[in-house]
Amino acid sequence: QVQISDGKLEFxxxxxxxxxxxxxxxxxxxxxxxxxxxxGKEVGQIGGNQxxxxxxxxxxxxxxxxxxxxxxxxxxxxxxxADFDFGEIDGxxxxxxxxxxxxxxxxxGKKNNSAYTADGKVNVGDGNDLSITAxxxxxxxxxxxxxxxxQLEKLTWLPRGMLGTVS
Numbered sequence: 001q002v003q004i005s006d007g008k009l010e011f012x013x014x015x016x017x018x019x020x021x022x023x024x025x026x027x028x029x030x031x032x033x034x035x036x037x038x039x040g041k042e043v044g045q046i047g048g049n050q051x052x053x054x055x056x057x058x059x060x061x062x063x064x065x066x067x068x069x070x071x072x073x074x075x076x077x078x079x080x081x082a083d084f085d086f087g088e089i090d091g092x093x094x095x096x097x098x099x100x101x102x103x104x105x106x107x108x109g110k111k112n113n114s115a116y117t118a119d120g121k122v123n124v125g126d127g128n129d130l131s132i133t134a135x136x137x138x139x140x141x142x143x144x145x146x147x148x149x150x151q152l153e154k155l156t157w158l159p160r161g162m163l164g165t166v167s
Contacts (some may be wrong), residue, residue: 004030013038013054020061027064033057039076046070046081046095049124049148052088053079067098079109083120083150088112100125104132111147114139 001023009016014037020030040052060071061108061159072093079086081093081103091107102122109116116139120132130151136144141162145152152158 001026009039010044016057024065026060026066028060030061032059032061039074046057047123049082053077053081054074054084067096069097070095074087082124084122085111085147085148085149095124100127102165107149112140112143114143114166116147117142138165 001021002023004018007018009018009032014034015126016032016034018030019030020028022028022030029084034044034055036054037057038054040050040054045051053074054072055076057076057154058071058073061068062071064067072095074092074093075090075125076086079087079089081122086107086109088110089107090109092105094103094105095101100123102119102124104118104122107118109118114136116134116136118132118134120130122132124132134144134147144166145158145160145162
């Protein structure tokens with residue numbers, strides 16, 4: 001068993017304070033915090049998906065070795081993950097390694113001048129299913145389409161380049 005009571009990992013773009021433990025019998029229970037870190041440069045990808053963003057992050061790695069769950073409580077700008085261009089985000093994103101799902105919980109975001117809140121899950125493994133609910137009021141529809149552009153590109157019937165606002 002490895003126990004960390006007051007560790008610190010130094011990266012090029014910031015530092016992460018770490019505490020917790022890991023063992024072959026009990027699995028992982030590690031927590032980390034960074035006031036500022038560039039996740040794209042330091043982490044790069046999760047579950048084969050490119051990760052981008054810069055800002056603060058709290059990370060909790062927990063579970064057995066064959067079913068690790070990573071909770072990210074983030075406040076990031078220029079955030080991109082799993083083909084979503086989130087913009088600025090504040091909230092929780094959970095990666096479940098065993099099921100290869102990303103869970104988004106009460107994620108508050110802002111893309112250009114449009115604010116939104118999103119909840120749901122995305123399969124980042126072999127499947128390509130997603131289920132996301134987003135709430136927004138009086139926003140530029142083009143800003144919102146930018147967030148989901150990759151997922152919506154095959155929907156030829158979806159209007160592009162709309163004028164006005166959408167709720």
